[in-house]
Amino acid sequence: MRNFTYDQPGSRVIFGAGAFERLPDEVKRLGATRALVLSTPEQARDAREAVRRLGGLAAGIFAGAVMHVPIETAREAREAARRLGADCYVAVGGGSTIGLGKAIALESGQPIVAVPTTYAGSEMTPIYGLTEDGIKKTGRDRKVLPKTVIYDPELTLTLPPKISGPSGMNAIAHCVEGLYALDGNPIISMFAAEGIRALGRSLPAIVKDPADIDARADALYGAWLAGTVLGAVSIGVHHKLCHTLGGTFNLPHAEVHTVILPHAVKFNSRAAPEAMRITAEALGAESAAPAIFDLSVRIGAPVALKNIGMPFDGLERAAELATQNPYANPRPVEYAGVLELLRSAYEGKRPE
Ligand code: NAD
Secondary structure (H helix, E strand, O other), rough: OOOOOOOOOOEEEOOOOOOOHHHHHHHOOOOOOEEEOOOOOHHHHHHHHHHHHHHHHEEEEEOOOOOOOHHHHHHHHHHHHHHOOOOEEEEEEHHHHHHHHHHHHHHHHOEEEEEEEOOOHHHHEEEEEEEEHHHEEEEOOHHOOOOOOEEEEHHHEEEHHHHHHHHHHHHHHHHHHHHHOOOOHHHHHHHHHHHHHHHHHHHHHHOOOOOOHHHHHHHHHHHHHHHHHHHHHOHHHHHHHHHHHHHHHHHOOOHHHHHHOOOOOOOOOOHHHHHHHHHHHOOOOOHHHHHHHHHHOOOOOOOOOHHHOOOHHHHHHHHHHHOOOOOOOOOOOOOOHHHHHHHHEEEEEEOO
């Protein structure tokens, strides 16, 4: 076994169908008395339900979260928090809503209770992002890591299959990159393998029957593990490419992860054989890259960049940008290899 450092900040996790009803107790436990509830406009109903449960502990609702946390939205939410005298933030939703909570906590230092309703995993990471003038900047600060996370699979029953599938593939991507992270460790690898197993078996079941509460719980468990992996170790060529494509070409976040992942895995396959072996085994397959591709096909998720808005003439620019300041990765991230990866992903070719 190689030497490693394990330095994992903790969150309190409440997991299970019906766990949402614990929200008021969890807010009180933090010593807070005025919780501002955050959501997207589409999930305002979930936010109102949180307020109903919080009763006198609710300070109000800010239902204006949008993807990638534009600085204007963060400012508006921070102002609402000040006006309402909030001392804690309840983020009910996916990565966009939790990201907004992080943007407020970054400034105020006040605690977040996250109630995740997708599989993106942001609730388990100290990573925040803010978008200003079209450029998304990310950073790490333990202040933004939610103090308490309530995972209630009942809240995910409304997540449509076409969002559930790619969201779960986004979580698998965190796990896979955690397996070959240069600063990885055996505990996080255990989490990653179990995360891939849980998501690999639950996503097809969810797409078949979105009301399957056991499969929903299994996927949320996988998402928890995946978020923990993402928060604990560094990310490689896959996440770098997704950030580049998402930021520069405005491609949808979870879908771009879904399309790129099998090709990024193929790119790294020779340089990270142990990670490949574990990934394939967790998916019950012989080889990691085709197994991930086949899972996407099985759950009806997109497999080609050309079908999610990527212009063909942007591939070279994307390869240039992704190789300028590459993240640490097991295989050197050079232009020709990355362009080849992107061309295969553009066409949606099954990697062999
Ligand atoms: P999202 O939060 O944007 O949600 C997608 C859509 O699904 C929204 O309209 C939302 O309201 C809706 N939705 C969410 N849950 C629902 C449910 N249960 N039922 C019905 N509709 C529901 O999507 P996401 O993929 O979770 O988050 C993406 C964002 O999170 C990106 O900005 C990404 O960069 C960020 N992210 C950050 C981290 C981190 O560690 N900081 C990790 C992963 C993702």
